[in-house]
Amino acid sequence: MGKRSNYTRVERDFSGENNPSYSHGHSKRGERTTEYEIWAGLRSRVNNESHKLYPYYGGRGITYDPRWDDFSVFLEEVGYRPSKDHSLDRVDNNKGYFAENVRWATREEQARNRRNNVIYECVTLKEWCLNRGFNYRTVWRWVVKEGKSPEFVQKRGEFLWGKDQNT
Numbered sequence: 001m002g003k004r005s006n007y008t009r010v011e012r013d014f015s016g017e018n019n020p021s022y023s024h025g026h027s028k029r030g031e032r033t034t035e036y037e038i039w040a041g042l043r044s045r046v047n048n049e050s051h052k053l054y055p056y057y058g059g060r061g062i063t064y065d066p067r068w069d070d071f072s073v074f075l076e077e078v079g080y081r082p083s084k085d086h087s088l089d090r091v092d093n094n095k096g097y098f099a100e101n102v103r104w105a106t107r108e109e110q111a112r113n114r115r116n117n118v119i120y121e122c123v124t125l126k127e128w129c130l131n132r133g134f135n136y137r138t139v140w141r142w143v144v145k146e147g148k149s150p151e152f153v154q155k156r157g158e159f160l161w162g163k164d165q166n167t
Contacts, residue, residue: 034081038088039074042097062090064097078102134161 032040045057046064056062068074077099078088089105090097125143129136134157142148142156 035075036071039071042088062096065099068097132157
């Protein structure tokens with residue numbers, strides 16, 4: 001005789017709205033919304049030590065609001081993505097994903113909000129160069145590699161590329 005189990009199988013209906021993961025309707029099989037994918041990605045970067053970006057997020061102490069384990073709370077607080085050109089951005093890159101520290105931002109806005117940006121006279125070095133018509137790579141080398149002063153950069157830039165457009 002075979003071994004008998006004390007386990008009793010209970011039939012439950014998990015179709016449609018009876019499915020616990022159906023509550024918000026953003027994760028239907030094969031039809032996940034962009035907002036859901038973004039939410040799942042941020043949770044993975046923060047929680048999953050195997051994720052390739054974990055060292056830059058969870059590995060350096062970035063967290064998220066624990067209420068955001070529920071996608072519907074995340075969506076209510078962050079809202080829908082304004083356009084396909086927007087992605088989720090942390091205002092302060094040293095803080096976590098919390099309602100008061102996230103926004104939907106374009107690539108250009110996010111490019112200004114990187115940890116490795118060089119801030120020069122209250123704007124990114126790239127913006128400073130663009131405003132003056134100066135070559136960014138050359139100015140970056142002078143400022144970052146050679147430690148040149150703003151006065152040197154201004155005078156040398158004007159000599160090489162013409163008068164500063166702001167003067």
